[in-house]
Amino acid sequence: MELTFFIAAAVAVLATIMVVTQYNLIHALLYLVVSFLAISVVFFTLGAPFMAALEIIIYAGAIVVLIIFVIMMLNLTQEDIQHEKEWLKPRIWIGPAVLSMILLVELVYIFTADTPDTYRSTPVEAQAVGMSLFGPYVLGVQLSGMLLMAGIVGAYHLGRQKKKVIHRFLERTEA
Amino acid sequence: MENLLWVIPALPFMGALLLILLGGRLSGPAVSAIGVGCVGLAAVFTLLLGFQFLTDAPAGGVYRQEVWQWFEVAGFNPSIAFHLDALSLVFIFVITFVGFLIHLYSTAYMAEDEGFTRFFAYMNLFVGSMLVLVLADNLLLLYLGWEGVGLCSYLLIGFWYKEPQNGYAARKAFIITRVGDTAMAIGLFMLFQYFGTLHIQSISTEAVQSWPVGAQPALLIAFLLLGGAVGKSGQLPLQTWLPDAMAGPTPVSALIHAATMVTAGVYLIARMHVLFELAPVAQLTVAVIGAVTLLLAGFSALTQSDLKRVLAYSTISQIGYMFLALGVGAWSAGIFHFMIHAFFKALLFLAAGAIILSLHHEQNMFKMGGLKEKMPAVFWTFLIGAASLAALPLITAGFYSKDQILWLALAGERGNVWLYAAGLMGAFITAIYTFRMVFITFYGESKTHLEHPPGTLIILPLVVLAILSTIGGFIELPHNFGHVVLFSDLLRPVLPNLAVDDSLASAEWMFQVLAAAISLAGVLIAFLVYLKKPELHAQIRNSGAAMALHRFWYSGWGFDKLYGALFVQPFVFLATLNKNDVIDSFYSFLTSLTRALNRGLAQTQNGILRWYMMGVVVGALIILTISLLP
Amino acid sequence: MNTLPMEYGLLLAGILFVIGLVSLLIRRNIIFMLISVEIMLNAAGLAFIVAGARWAQPEGQVMFIFIITMAAAEVSVGLALILQLYHNLKTLDSDAANLMHG
């Protein structure tokens, strides 16, 4: 089990690093899916099988696909990959990376400063999750409904297009 | 009658007020009537009151009248109250009477001037202030008069304001006297601190009781009051304004800068004689200042070419004599000389004014000459005045008053030989420059054309003053020579008598002869150098050292330059340097600092999203780091 | 089940979080930014799962569900916005979107 965790964790980290360093959006998204899959394995090892499923279904399944749809709508080309290359110069990433690394070091220090605290991984099954979700936290469910409603209304309003976007060079006619 | 004391100063004030308020609407004669009439009436009242004072002497020798209480703060309660004793009587007599004559003279002198009304308004205001000064029963009221005359002096010196030079002279006079006044004001603060009042009589009595001779505070106060006195009276070291004050119309010079105002210092010292007697060092200083001043001014007078400036320096010099007298404790002698000086100096100025007017405002003696025939009346009166100034023996009043001072400077208990020598030397120089003036102006060849000969209104005051300058001396004669002591008797209740060194008393006649001889010698030298052998004069002048000396004396011993370098220039320099206020630039700096900060910070708002996120990360880092801190 | 220190799970979450953060900071493509945010949110979710597992409570998982919900709502609005922006700016460069500054 421990080994599974470590392997999955390593895969997740590597896949995520690949996401960050890819120039091609689609490739990056594929790595992202890999990363999500690895994380879902981690969920299993942590005793949250239901969440592992949700991770795959919603993140990898829904959200990534949504993004891919949009990318398709935007009609990206090789040119854009070139742009990505240009944009990802060391001059640009060195500063943020250093800052983030400091942050990481601090986090690592904080996580390891206390004496290691082990736990017994008793799995929390889907039923328990469901019971609490629709028990004490039912208000939360309702609120997330409102959250989704806000998202939908917003996306509906913003996403509306009078004309389909063809290409930025071709399209001249929109209001 | 004594209840009408307030009328004397009130009359000229009323005149001034009338002239100011109605000014534009009055005709020339009406203006003269008001201007001269008020002073004349004041003179009449003075004579009446003086007559009553002399015949029916009041208890304590004082008339006092409180008009109203000025103000009262925590026991400080000066009044608008007048105090008439012998000393002030002498002064108000001179002020109103000589003042009246000069006013009269001015109606003719100023007749053509566009500021005729203004002139009389100022003059009346001056007379009023001066009367307040000498009649005041407390020092604060005295200070009011003191500053009031200063103001009038300023206004009148700058009367012909279109010339910037006159304005400059006027301001110089005001500011320099103000320096002295400041010292005096501090003296008043100290007096108030010690006595809780500024009432002169109370101070005089209490000072004697509470302080021994030589007491520190008395010394300080006496010095401070002396500061005021030297400022007003044009004594060293504040004498520089007086020669320049001649920029005013000549009657002004006669009244203010010769006869009355400049002697206010003498009055003050005489008034506060108690303090000076408690502070012998201060009193000695008075004498020394007097002696030095009379010499310095005398030498300067020797070199002047402007008729009025000669007279101005001679005024300084003569007031030096008065100071000398006061300094050696010859109080009544000083006051006596004041009176006589008022007569003959007014006379001289008025006569000079007559000349100047006739010569179309020409003041340079060297451009005159030969006026003896052209204006005989003026010549003779001028000559009488000059004789009095030069103290020609026996016939002139000046001789008696000056001789008394000289004698007491030597023989008085506080006199010494050095003071006497200085006085004697001064008398010699006086004689020289006086007759230098006479010879250059009236003798020799005529260089000018007489425009309008002086009229009656001009001659009349001259004659009256000439008479006074002659006979005035006979009311006080040395005890080995007639021994008339009317004047000192009059003053005795007010001013202490001076004990005379008996060892010298027998030799008094010798010194009188010496004094007479000295002045005659002076006249002789003047005659030789300026009339008989002008080439001698030129010879002396052209020698190098003499030329330098001449220039030095001519400029009044370089005091103007000195003060300019010491005070005026640094002040002006600082002022112009700091015109825009260095402190302000500190605040401007703060403003630009915030501006710079703004500019710097505005750079961070560059609109780039990644940069904003960096901000968040930095913030998170800082927060985490702080959390990590123990 | 065997035992595993909680710190390992948190470490993984932390590492993923920071990678997401780095990506967010260095990427100029707005879609990449959105993806990076998803990585970060996912890392936070992971941390909740770890914490929930530690206490053997369902709360961690419940929270993860809410996080996913929020991520979905946000991505939908975000993508709509990106479309709109691309429509206006013709680029996905976030640095180009700086009409407003100063």
Next chain:
Amino acid sequence: MMLAWLLILLMAGGILAWVSGRLHAQAPRWIALFVSLACLSITLFLWTQTPPAISPAGTWLLRYELPWVPQWGVSFSLALDGLSLLMLALTFFIGLVSVLISWKEIKNKVGFFHFNLLWVLAGITGVFLTMDLFLFYFFWEVMLIPMYFLIGIWGHENRTYAAYKFFIFTQASGLLMLLSILGLYFVHGAATGTYTFNYFELLGTNFPPGVGGWLMAGFLAAFLVKLPVVPFHSWLPDAHSQAPTAGSVILAGLLLKTGAYGLLRFVIPLFPENAQAFAPGAMLLGVIGILYGALLAFAQTDLKRLIAYTSVSHMGFVVLGVFAFNQWAYQGVVMQMITHGISTGALFILAGLLYERLHTRDIRQMGGFWPAIPKMGVIALVFVMASLGLPGLGNFIAEFLTLVGSWRANPVLTIFATIGLVAATVYSLRIMQRVFLGAQKTSKGMRDLSFREMVIALPLVALILWLGLYPQPVLDLAQGSLEEQLEAYQKPELKTTSPNAVTLTAHPQDSVHTLKGGSHALE
């Protein structure tokens, strides 16, 4: 209630004037004139009602109090004593003059102008009347905005800058005072348990060591800036010279006086010991102000700026006197407040009249105006002389009393202050010389005072003469309140015997709960 009416009258009048400006161009003027006249008459009526010499027991002539924010211990508390009455009389007199002087000068936005004018007066009136520190600060700030508008809208060419400067300086110092007011409030509350801003209750507060000084510093900041004292004066020349005539008159005549009033009314009675400790420093500041102001005044070429710097110089006497702690100096200060208000106000009026005629304030372009405008010349002469402290005019009494008093407190500084009189002569005569004497520079458009202008000028002359020759009514009126301020100094043992056991950290128990773990003090 009478006191509240004054405020209501002014404020309502202001609004009315503003509104009426839309109906008729002249209406605001008449309304403002009427309002200020009414206020002046009320004040004078109150004056006639007071007994000639007020016994120390009954210093307060009128009191009016309404609860305002009872939760904080703030009340709408007005009170009138001799000092305030004098200040009110001055306020409304100057107000009246300002209305009259603006009659022709202000041509646009007349309604709004008079609104601001009356509201400034209302703020000043409030400052002079209020006996609640919160309310005091309130009015202190109320003065500011309308004044800002007066300068900023109707001022001269550089008005915006001047208005900012004025506003920021006074605002900054005012905030410091607010801090001190609050500190005082809490110190007093912690010590006695009653939280109040009431002046009478705050009197005699004992301070923990070191605290009193800081609290006083806040008050001083506000008052010294307003006064102003070098080196906080730099707003003044700009504000004074850029303001319209009425603005300059009110600034010099009234606004500066609020600083002096604050010193007398608040700093001295509230912090007797600290004030005494600070006295030498304050007096030194005063002397520096006198001399520095004089030096700067001499250098100026802008007439209004010159006059403005003379204010700096003259206000130095006020500081000198306030910290001398004796009757003479205090009476001198009160006289200085009044006479300076009149004389400098008059000088600003003259500058304004000259500006109207010449459209310049540069004295290098003036000169020799006497023959053309002799009336103005005479009046200028009077006030120039007042400015240099000529006896017989009110300013002399003021300065002399101040100096007499300060001599007792500190002779050395008094000597330097007295030297200031010489400097005053130097700059004052410069005005006369450069404007009225010398060769005539221009005669274009020079006309002498009109009837309206004479109506303004003559009362000013009469007043300054009256104050110089018979100031007793004014002195009597002020005496009672001044004695009260001084009482603390005559009985110093009262102040020092009670031990100061209270510390600030003791928090009020009745009104302030602390949250869990709250109420910390940051080190």
Next chain:
Amino acid sequence: MRLNDLTYLMPLLVLVGASIVTMLSVAVKRNHRVVFGLTVLAHLVAMYFLLPLRGFTYPIPPFLIIDGWGVFTMGLILATSLFVTMVSYAYFEQREERKEEYYILLLLATLGACVLVISQHFMALFLGLEVLSVSLYALISYLRTREMSDEAGIKYLILAAMSSAFMLFGMALMYAVTGTMAFPEMAAFLNSGQEMPLLFLTGFGLIVVGVGFKLGVVPFHMWAPDVYEGAPAPVTAFIATVSKGGMMGLLIRFISETNGYRYPSLLLIFTIIAIASMLAGNLLALRQKNIKRLLAYSSIAHLGYLLIAFLAGNQLGVEAVSFYLVAYFITTLGAFGVVAFLSDNVRDADQLEDYRGLFWRRPATAAIFTAMLLSLAGIPLTAGFVGKFYILASGVNTQQWILVGMLVLNSIIGVYYYIKVIAVMFAQPEQKPELRKVLHPAISFASGATMAVLGLLLVWIGVFPSTLVQLIRGLLVTFMASL
């Protein structure tokens, strides 16, 4: 969840219901006026249901708690939102965009803010916050044809999501330490423990990032000017008030419940943030020529002021925060109301030059704007003065001299730019064409009336603060008692 709870949740339910009803009505027929009416009505009804909740402390475990503080902040949020709605009508009427979704989003955002301030559980906090945020994303970029609007939206979205991630991570850490997400239990855990675990503190720090972002304080402030500028003026008003105020309400509840004042490092963090916010906000605003950005910077500074009172950590401090929030809300609403009122259908009236001589063209509008600016500057006769006074009082009371000193310094800097705007309004008008096409007066009636009410409120509170003080004290008694 009991049935009884529903009465206490009525205000929230009304908002939820209203948003759904509105959405349905839009689905049937678009009518701006009807939607507007519905929204206004919803606010009024919600406020009506809020009224009886005063004076109780009613926890609805595990998520929510209704107490004085919650009622106060909710009331404030509802009222503010109502004013925003009122101002919005005229603003959106003249734009050809579809207007109706705006009101749905506004209602949802208000709902989120309300949940935020009464939450006592991380989940409720998170959900409330996200409902608010997600609605705001859409609201900010609502005028989607404006590039600036889109740009502001995307900036806000990315940054908000990022800060949410930080916050979530922090919450997870705290949860990992304490094993609970409810505030009371968390407090219990902390009170039992001797020392605050490092992990907990870290979690707290990361939450502060999220909080700081929403509050718009330095260094999380950089979005503020861009979003303020890009968003439609009413939305800007909403962000400046409801979003920030909601977060402030939450912060006070959270810190006081979990007893955060004990931890010096937390106080140090907030002190630094407060000082930096005051300074940066005011300095940045100094030469700003864009009114909306200027107000954004000023809001950064004002949040810094608020933190001073927050840091006082006693009742006086909470009172001060409450009062200041009210004053600040009124002022901000008024100011943005004026901006919205003057805007035309092409762009918002956000340039300083648009205001030149406004006083002589539209005296009433200019007077209200002047009053608002003076209130921001803290000048008497306005509510802002009393608010600032309150804050100073709380600072002086707890002797936070550094903070108080900074407040004074910053007020002075602040005065400059507020006055600058006023000066421009009072400057001589230049020949400049009227900025906007004149709307039918009836349309802007709602805006005009709203602004008049706001102006009156401003002066009323400024002159007679005691009513409000009384109200706040009354409400806070239950809050204090609940602790």
